[in-house]
Amino acid sequence: MRSPVMPKQALPTKVFHWVSLVSLFLMMTSGLQIYNANPVFGGRSGLHMPPIFGLGGWLAGGRHWHFAMMWIFVLNLLWYGIYILLTRRWQHRYVSGKDVKALLVSQNVKRKNYAWHRVVYTLLIPILLLSIFTGVGMYKPAQFYWIVDSFGGWDALRITHFMAVPSTLILGFLHSQLGRKVGGDRLLDSMFWRNN
Amino acid sequence: MTQEPEQKSPNTELEIDDGTDTIPRRRFLNLAGAGLLTIGFGSLAEGVVGGISEPLNQQVESLIFQPQQPIPEFPITAIEPDKLIVNSFRGTPTINSDAYRLIIDGEVNNPLSLSMSDLQKLPLTSMVIRHVCVEGWAAIVQWGGVRLRDLLAIAKPLPQSKYVYFYSADGYYESWDLDSVLHPQTLMAYQKNGQPLAPENGAPLRLASPVKLGYKLSKWVTRIQLTSELGEKRGYWEDLGYEWYAGL
Numbered sequence: 001m002r003s004p005v006m007p008k009q010a011l012p013t014k015v016f017h018w019v020s021l022v023s024l025f026l027m028m029t030s031g032l033q034i035y036n037a038n039p040v041f042g043g044r045s046g047l048h049m050p051p052i053f054g055l056g057g058w059l060a061g062g063r064h065w066h067f068a069m070m071w072i073f074v075l076n077l078l079w080y081g082i083y084i085l086l087t088r089r090w091q092h093r094y095v096s097g098k099d100v101k102a103l104l105v106s107q108n109v110k111r112k113n114y115a116w117h118r119v120v121y122t123l124l125i126p127i128l129l130l131s132i133f134t135g136v137g138m139y140k141p142a143q144f145y146w147i148v149d150s151f152g153g154w155d156a157l158r159i160t161h162f163m164a165v166p167s168t169l170i171l172g173f174l175h176s177q178l179g180r181k182v183g184g185d186r187l188l189d190s191m192f193w194r195n196n
Numbered sequence: 197m198t199q200e201p202e203q204k205s206p207n208t209e210l211e212i213d214d215g216t217d218t219i220p221r222r223r224f225l226n227l228a229g230a231g232l233l234t235i236g237f238g239s240l241a242e243g244v245v246g247g248i249s250e251p252l253n254q255q256v257e258s259l260i261f262q263p264q265q266p267i268p269e270f271p272i273t274a275i276e277p278d279k280l281i282v283n284s285f286r287g288t289p290t291i292n293s294d295a296y297r298l299i300i301d302g303e304v305n306n307p308l309s310l311s312m313s314d315l316q317k318l319p320l321t322s323m324v325i326r327h328v329c330v331e332g333w334a335a336i337v338q339w340g341g342v343r344l345r346d347l348l349a350i351a352k353p354l355p356q357s358k359y360v361y362f363y364s365a366d367g368y369y370e371s372w373d374l375d376s377v378l379h380p381q382t383l384m385a386y387q388k389n390g391q392p393l394a395p396e397n398g399a400p401l402r403l404a405s406p407v408k409l410g411y412k413l414s415k416w417v418t419r420i421q422l423t424s425e426l427g428e429k430r431g432y433w434e435d436l437g438y439e440w441y442a443g444l
Contacts, residue, residue: 029235038331044281055235059330060437061242067439068249141328142267142406142444143260154326154334193223 007183007190016080017191023073024172026065028165029055033062040155040162067139074132095122110182117178124171131164243437254441261443263375267406270324270336277389279335280327282396285432289366289416293400298384302361302421305352312400315386318342323381325406327413328444330433339404340387345378347420357422362403365416370403370431372412374422376443379407384417409442 033054039046056062084090099115106112137147137157151157179187238245293312300308322340353374360377362370376382385404386393393399398415405413411433426440434440 025231025234026238029231029238034332038329038333040332043333052232052235055238056242057239058242058437060246060433060439061239063330063439064242064246064249064437065238067253068245071249071252140257140260140444141326141334143262145268148326154328158332 007187009190012080012083014191016076016083019072019076021192023069023076024168026055026069027073028168029053030062030065030069031162031165033057034059034066035162037062040158070132070135070139077128077132094125095119113178113181117175117182120171120174120178124168124175127164127167127171131161131168134161134164137161246437246439250439253439257441257443258373258375261375261407263379266380267325270326272324272338274336275324275338275389276336279333280337280397281329281333281335283329283410284366284396284415285368286366288396289364291365291395291400291416296400296418298401298417299419300347300351300422301419302423303354303357304348304422305354306350308347308351310347312386315342315384315401318346320387321381321383322387323383323404323406325381325404327404327406327410329410330438330442337404338387338389339383339385340390341383341385341401341404343380344382344384344403344420345380347384348378348422351422353422354424356424359423359426361419361421361423362414362417363419363421364414365418368414368416368432369429370412370414371426371434371440372408373441376405376407379405381406407444409444411438412442 032049033056036048036051036054037059038044039048041047054062056065084093095115095118099118102108102111102115103119106115133147134151134157137144137151138161141148141154141157148154148157151160176188179191183190296312298308298310298315300310319342320340321343322338324336324338326334327337328334358374360372360374362372382403382405384401386399386401388394388397393402398417401417402415403413403417412431429435430440431438
């Protein structure tokens with residue numbers, strides 16, 4: 001390696017990132033296909049999404065993709081959660097009081113960027129877990145009626161589930177850009193492409 | 197994956213333009229292209245994806261389904277009369293309710309042919325439940341009618357019967373698992389929101405249940421047939437590609 005500071009990524013982390021990227025893409029696009037059958041905002045004559053972003057070709061196809069990929073998406077989060085618990089990565093790889101302090105008092109721009117980076121990717125986790133929670137409520141609203149009730153009804157549940165799309169897109173974009181700020185393109189490379 | 201040779205040696209150009217950006221940018225364009233291709237080919241492959249995943253999903257769905265567990269109901273005040281959308285695949289059939297008969301046959305000990313007045317003599321069950329459509333909308337509705345389990349208790353299914361077909365006056369057909377048919381809130385309904393069922397909602401008799409998606413809830417049902425095996429045809433929408441179990 002020419003570069004002395006080439007970041008190294010653990011293989012499980014790289015696998016997790018790849019599977020997350022692909023499964024989230026398929027969940028979102030198939031989700032938009034389902035959305036278009038009866039838009040969350042406005043019903044049949046409401047706000048439709050451009051069909052080019054819809055995976056599956058028609059409602060049944062979108063549902064097939066959505067309910068196939070949900071397993072991969074959920075199991076990927078599950079095994080990675082177990083992995084960060086077992087390796088104790090959760091103790092030092094996610095946002096902590098030190099980052100909050102850095103954001104509040106530090107004059108060091110690099111330290112602040114790093115803190116923002118950790119805030120953003122840590123925030124992605126509850127957002128993704130919330131999309132699973134609301135998704136289960138919509139998939140099985142009779143058996144998990146309490147999930148629907150906890151959102152105050154069907155429409156609120158649908159909106160919350162849909163909001164996973166913009167929130168994940170925005171946080172994912174910020175995550176990639178903050179990653180580049182913190183570690184440059186080489187950090188991005190080390191996560192997705194480069195063998196090290 | 198091949199690697200692009202990267203120029204990381206001191207290079208004054210780096211400060212001047214964003215030449216370092218071309219590789220990530222190219223990769224981003226590759227990703228965007230791969231995404232669009234995935235949507236294209238993925239849409240063509242949806243049947244394969246469904247064919248692989250649906251058996252698994254169906255096993256999980258029937259495993260977590262509790263056939264005896266009633267789904268909590270809503271108060272009358274929660275009814276949403278404007279939210280129930282009328283869907284049908286070829287319009288509302290004309291049915292003379294005086295001449296109407298409901299046939300229950302197939303693998304049963306006691307085949308039945310019931311008139312509306314026969315049905316109305318049986319115990320009336322009323323429920324306020326959420327009706328959920330595959331399209332994504334839902335409506336809280338009151339349904340009143342006869343429990344299917346009460347009807348089957350009279351018809352006496354043979355021990356080997358596992359599935360139930362519903363045939364409708366408009367040619368619509370559906371098939372269900374027996375567990376869901378015997379759920380205490382699966383009704384043959386003739387009342388909606390306290391009124392006699394309207395023709396466009398399935399009069400004189402339709403299926404109503406909180407445990408299945410709307411397309412399983414056949415309107416204008418004229419014949420209920422019990423069977424030990426599912427045939428080639430499983431339901432109008434199912435035969436076009438929708439899920440068969442469709443449990444909620």
